[in-house]
Amino acid sequence: MVRLSVDCMGGDHGPSITLPACKAFLARHPQAELLLVGKPEALTEAAHWPRCRIVTASEVVEMDDPVEVALRRKRDSSMRVAISQLKAGPDGASAAQACVSAGNTGALMAVSRYVLKTMDGIDRPALASVIPNQHGGFTTMLDLGANVDCEAEHLLQFAIMGSALVQAVDGKANPSVGLLNIGEEQIKGSETIKRTGEMLRTVAAAGHLNFYGNVEGNDIFKGTADIVVCDGFVGNVALKTAEGLAAMLVGFIKEEFKRGIYGKLAAVVALPVLNRLKARVDHRRYSGAALLGLRGLVFKSHGSADAFAFETALNRAYDAARNRLLDRVHDRVVETMQACPKPAAAADSAGDKAA
Amino acid sequence: MVRLSVDCMGGDHGPSITLPACKAFLARHPQAELLLVGKPEALTEAAHWPRCRIVTASEVVEMDDPVEVALRRKRDSSMRVAISQLKAGPDGASAAQACVSAGNTGALMAVSRYVLKTMDGIDRPALASVIPNQHGGFTTMLDLGANVDCEAEHLLQFAIMGSALVQAVDGKANPSVGLLNIGEEQIKGSETIKRTGEMLRTVAAAGHLNFYGNVEGNDIFKGTADIVVCDGFVGNVALKTAEGLAAMLVGFIKEEFKRGIYGKLAAVVALPVLNRLKARVDHRRYSGAALLGLRGLVFKSHGSADAFAFETALNRAYDAARNRLLDRVHDRVVETMQACPKPAAAADSAGDKAA
Structure with a gap:
C-alpha cells in the first residue's frame, strides 16, 4: 500500500x-x-x-x-x-x-x-520537472525556479538528486547528467558553472554519477542528456521562454488554418493530423514537478491544471513513493558527498540563502 | 552615401x-x-x-x-x-x-x-538581436552571449544601448525596456537583477528610459516590451532553448504529415498553409545581431547564413549606419549616465572582465 x-x-x-x-x-x-x-x-x-x-x-x-x-x-x-x-x-x-x-x-x-526540513547534505531543495524531447521521451530539468543564486555545490547537489529521481521514477540504471551552459567546451561559462563542471567530473570519475558534460539550451529538446542541471533563474527563464514560443506557434498555426476559404478547407482535412500533433506535445502529460531535497516527497501540479494534468502529478508522486525515491536520494547524496571533498571556503558560502 | x-x-x-x-x-x-x-x-x-x-x-x-x-x-x-x-x-x-x-x-x-575599443561609459559590448513576437513584430533582446557574469551596471548599459538601437533602426520614439526575471514583482530575482531594477527605475524616473518593469521568458514572444535585457548566459540559454523547441516542433509536424496515407494526403492539401507558416517564422528574416558599445558598428550574421539571411544582416547594418546609431548610442549613454550616480563600490567591480 x-x-x-x-x-x-x-x-x-x-x-x-x-x-x-x-x-x-x-x-x-x-x-x-x-x-x-x-x-x-x-x-x-x-x-x-x-x-x-x-x-x-x-x-x-x-x-x-x-x-x-x-x-x-x-x-x-x-x-x-x-x-x-x-x-x-x-x-x-x-x-x-x-x-x-x-x-x-x-x-x-x-x-x-x-x-x-532539508535532507542531510542538501543545502537547498530544488524543483524538477520533465520536458518532452524529440526522441519521444523526456528530459528531466532542475532547478526550475526555487533557487536564484546558486553556488557550484548546490548545482552538484541538484545533479545528484536529479539522477536519483530519474533512476527511481523512470527506471533508468545510470542516467546521464548535462550541465546547462553556453557552449560545450569546458572553458565556457561563468565561474560558478566552470567550478560545477570540475566537481561533476570529479564525482563522475569516482563512479558516482554519469556526467555527460556541458549541454546548451537546444539540447533540452534534443534529449542529449537524461537530466539537465541549472540554477533556478536560468531554468525558469528557459522553461517560460519555451512556453512562450509554443504559445506563439500554436497561435500562428491556428491563424494560418483560419485564413481564407482555402485555409479553412485545409484545416478540415488536416484536423486529424493536427490533433495527433497536439496530443504529442500535450503539456498535461508531463505535469507534476518534484520538490527534491526535503525529508518528504512533495509534488507540485500546475495551478491551472485540469483533472487529467492533476492525475498525472498524482501518478508521478505514486511512482516516486512506490520506488522509494526519498531513500534513494538520501543514499545517493551520502555516497556522492563522500567522494567529493567540500572545500572549506565553499562550505561557508553554501549556507542557507535560498530565495 | x-x-x-x-x-x-x-x-x-x-x-x-x-x-x-x-x-x-x-x-x-x-x-x-x-x-x-x-x-x-x-x-x-x-x-x-x-x-x-x-x-x-x-x-x-x-x-x-x-x-x-x-x-x-x-x-x-x-x-x-x-x-x-x-x-x-x-x-x-x-x-x-x-x-x-x-x-x-x-x-x-x-x-x-x-x-x-569600447565607447566611453560602456564597460562591455553586448550582442543584440531581434526575435519575432506574436504581434507580427520583433522583440530586441540583449545580451545574447557576449558577457556571462554581469553586474547591474552592465545590464543598465545594455538597456540604454538596446533602447538606442530600436530607436535608430526601427524608428520607435520611446521603446519600452523589460528586465528579464523569474516573476513580475520587484522583489523577485537575484540580487543583481533586483539592483538593476532599482537603477532602471531611477533612470526612468529621470525621463531617460521607458522602463516597463520585469518580464518573464514567455514575454519575449508575447512582445510585452520592445527590448528585453538579460545577461549573456541567460540570453544565450533562452535563445538556444527556443531554437531547440522550434526544431523539435518542426520535426514533429513533418513526421505527423508523413505518417500513413492520410497524413501524406493532408500534407498535400495543407502545404500552402504550412508554407505560409514557414515563411512567417523564417529565421533568416531576423538575421543580423548588433555588437553594441564599440566605437564602430559591427553586425554579425549567422555562420550558416544563406545569401538571403546575409543580405538581411547587410540591410540591418545599412539602416543602423544611415540612422547614425553610433552617435545615438553615444549620446544616450552620456545623457543617461549623468542621471544615474555610479556608486563607488560598483564602479570598482564594473571593470573590464568580459568573458
Missing part, C-alpha cells in the same frame, strides 16, 4: 479539479490510498469513496498569497496539513509517503521546507 | 554566400557602397561591380579558430581588416560606417573590441 496526501483545495480550481483526478487515480491504482485534505464541506462527494480518508483543514492558501501569509498566518491550510502528513510520527512511520498540491509554488516550497 | 565593409570570407560558406548577398544588396540600395574584404582571387567576380571596392586580406578566421588565433596570429584576416575600416583616419573620417561578418562570434567580439 502506498498512501498519498492531497491538497484538495490548492490550484486555480480546487476540489472541482482535484476530486475527479483523485477518483480516476484511485480507480487506476488498486494499491493506492489517499488522504484528501481540505474543508470537509467542499469534499462531501468523496466522503464514502473507498481507500480514502478526509483530513480536515480550515484554511486555504490562495494562488496570490505571499509566502509569509502561507507560512505564518494560515497555519491550518490544506497545503500545510497535507505536507504535515509526511512527517514521521513517534513510531517512525508517516501518515502518507508523498504529497501533491497545485498550490502556488513559492508557498509550497516555503511551507514544505519549514515543515519537513 | 553609406559605406559598409563586408568580411566576404567569414561564415561556413564564404564568398559563395556573401557575394550574391552583396550583389542583391547593392541592387536594392542605390545609395550604398561596399568594401569587399578578402582574398582577391576569391572575389574576382566582384572586380567590376559598381559602388564596390575590393580590399585585400590574406588570411581567414575559421569558424573553429580559438579567439587567441583570431586576435594574435591572423593579423591580416578578412575579419580584422573589415573591422579596421571603421577606425577613424587622421581626418576623423572612417573608410566605412558599419561592418558585417558571418564569422565566429567569439572571434568577432574579441577582434572588434581590440581594434575599435
